[in-house]
Amino acid sequence: MHDPSRTNQELLEENYALKQKIKELEQSDAEYKQVERALRNSEERLRGIAEAMNQLVWIVGADGSSIYHNPRFVEYTGLKGVTAEEIWQIIHPEDRLQLQRRWQEMIRSGSVYQSPCRLRSSVNGNYRWFLIQGSVLRDYDGKAAQCLCIATDIDDFKQAEEALRKSEANYRLLHKSMRDAFARVDLDGTIREFNDAYVEMLGYTSEELKMMNFRDITPEKWHALEAEIIEKQVIPRGYSDVYEKEYRRKDGTVLPVELRTSLLRDYAGKPSAMWAIIRDIGERKKAEDTLRATFKAAPVGLSLMKGRVFQSVNQAWCDITGYSEAEIIGHTTRTLYENEAEYERVR
Template sequence: MKTCPNCGYQRRPIDDRYGIISAGECPKCRVIYRKMETPAARANDAVSDTTGKIKHESISDRSPSNKIDSAGDSTIETIEIQQDNHKDTEGYRKAYLVADNNRYAGRSAATHHLTGFTTLRQGGQELERINAEFSKHEAATVENEGKFKAIWESVQTGIVITDPENHVIVDVNPAAVRMIGASREEIIGSVYHQYIRPAEVGQCPVADSGDLANRSECLLLTSGGGKRQVIKTAANVTLGGRTHLLENFVDITGRKQAEKSLRKSEERFRLLAENAKDAIWTMDMDFQYSYLSPYVKQILDYTPEEYMAKPLKETMTAASVEICRRVFAEELAIEAKDDKDLLRSRTFEVDHLHRNGKTVPVEIKMTFIRNNAGRAIGILGYTRDITDRKQAEEMLKKSEEKFRFLAEHMNDNIFTMDMNLKTTYVSRSMEKLLGFTPEERMKQGITEQVTPASLKVIEQILSEELEREQTGLADPDRSRKFEVEYYHKNGTAVWVENVISGIRDEQGILTGIHGVSRDITERREAEKALRESFGRLRKALGATVQAMAIAVETRDPYTAGHQRRVADLARTIATEMGLSGNAKDGIRTAAMIHDLGKISVPSEILTKPAKLTDLEFSLIKTHAWSGYDIIKDIDFPWPVARMILEHHERIDGSGYPNGLKGEQLLLESRILAVADVVESMASHRPYRPGLGIEKALEDIEKNRGILYDAEAVDACLDLFRTKSYAFPD
């Protein structure tokens, strides 16, 4: 491009055929520039027969003389050359005259060069026409160059122009720059094989053999050493009169990775399909198999190829063929809807035909294979042999029938409830038990079934069981037994024993209650009679024991009331220690007659007011064994005889009659021992006055854990010192 010294506009030099070598016509201000080989002058259309005034400015490479005042030609009035940055003299149009060697001619030379001005004007008009035509073509060229540049810079395909003789890259577009990862300046001038086809250094298939690559795959190296897969196309182009190689390439690395992943996915699918315990298959929309996994051999004894060659009607029973056609028709009807679920599947059961002629029950699950538009183009499914399941279901059905038969004909009532205590099932025996039919019972709420007191019992039990559930530690197979009163249809109340357990889902979550109800009216009446009889017996036993105690006190009047007071204290200590009611009753009974053996001791020794001799004391010691011998054959509900035998034993083994220690003694015996010592020391004896309760407490406190049981001592001390216990009168 050249710059117009007149207006600053930039443009190309015009063609040599117009006789212009290094100058041209400015399309903006219409000034013509030219360097002449001979002493001649040229002017553009600004020099016309209407102006009569020409202004000359230098375009030479050195400053001209300051002024040429006159050219001496009548056509030219003034020729003025200035050095003031081409400022125009107002009212003058412009023309440039150039002499040999780009030097200004003197005054006479300027006149000489303009003598042919009339001829020049005619030539200028022709030149103006030619320049106008050239400008039109040049504008089109500029537009095309702009389009080419836009494509070159924006296209996503990498383009490289290479000199085939030396394999050097001469140009590269931005897309190729991005792929290679180096700057444009670094790439241009590099050897082609530095980046493309690195294994073929020094070779050029196009230049050497003329084999233009058409969409061939090759390797591209990035500037960072990375490798990318590309598809390359090459073509010969002529630039500057020489043949060059234009190659474009598209990065297919992502596609190759996707293809590799797809192959791996297909391999995994095939591996799964061929090793699955189901026959996996695909069909087209005309029920023609396109794939069938090998497991069909295990199910039907056919190879995949054999089975796929059979028509559908030969692979299953006629009824099953109709099921398949009906299911397929229903699915096609759904396909016609706009709101269909594209991911839906369908499961159904049919009977296939085995090679041996037998039928094999199978479960089929199918779904449609779809194209990118979501249209169904095939079927994907699996076939599962459900022979074992069918046999299990048949066995379960028979088992249920047996269970139902038993449930309907047994005397006990069987029922199920949900977690809101709504009856969900009840056996026919309900009618025999309470007079309601199963249908009537299932319509009743729990408040209509049981008495208010029994409802509280049920609610309490359910609350306790739910708390156990929340701990996560409860036995899921546990059961609970309790007694409640149900309403009979005739208005009476019937006592029933319920045994309940939980109903659980597959995750082990409690979802309901299963129970068995049994009429215990007769049993309760029998228990009531037994309790009454036991009460009478207990009362008689108590009277007998009391009589024995009185008999002892008759022999030893000084100890009158001793056994009764010991019995009260021992029972209170047992209560303080948390023993059961039955254990407390046993201790009280034994304490009431613990000195029964003194009947065998002479009354003179029992009532002697002085200290006993060793012989006399040894006789006294025999009362433990004597009491035991008297009681041992009586069938008390407690170990009374043993407590009588051990009430003088001490936990350190220093007691009598057997010198037993610690855990060898019954707990009841150890309690009785503490109560006996406290009462004896506090009360009057023939050979000494009473020592008082505080002295007795000091003794057991001092010998706590030595002679006496520590827990029994603590309970006794607490009774007297904290709870103000006192012996009864």
């Protein structure tokens, strides 16, 4: 109803203000619809990504109600419209309590959690290892509204890890039970690994050995020979012939040893380290020396031959034949016969 006290100017201004308000409302509504379309497009893109993922993806409300699960989740678990309570039932009993604690901590603090656990397959009822990552989705008031979970299958990795653990355990057991010494060194000779027999053989502590190079415990007279063996045998063909050298123990005594050195390569096939089985031959050397002394001192003539070539003779043999050791070593038994025919006859 027209108010006679208001002027035409005031009416015009009021009309203009109403038009501006209507315009603002229309603009706000357009902006709202634009945001709504952008949000819908974003949700569709995210859903498309989740649908294509090989991981198990599901979202539950803060109250445990089902909101979303991707096809991979349904394929593996056989569950549809799943609630949080149903999900707990497909988690391995041994992993359930720990995961529930992590879940509660995530809800309370809003922190992202990550935990390995086993999930039961609907196909065969077997459990496989998954790495579950969970995060809280909050509403506009900052309250926990939903929980997003992604589970990545890590069963093959877990199986390989377990196989490696068992292999390493067997490897350690083998080293500890070996009667011969074992050692692994870098290419520069730094001692990196060894067994108890190696420690006992040398008399150093484990801590001391880890600070040493194998050349530190090898008398200098063997350095050149061993360097040549490494250069000409170990590096080109991957292992050495069995060879002898000496070690110097912590107490200063010298110990004769026999070993074969092998090469280790990295994943790229490049030489990375060397290892060896080392045998204490001190007792064998003593026995050989005793046998050699007995051979030399025997009252009867004795000779050692290989392929009818003299390798060694004792003094009694020299006295009987009239040859000196220097004259006969390296010669065949033909020297003892008058002619070739006689030699061939007794061949």
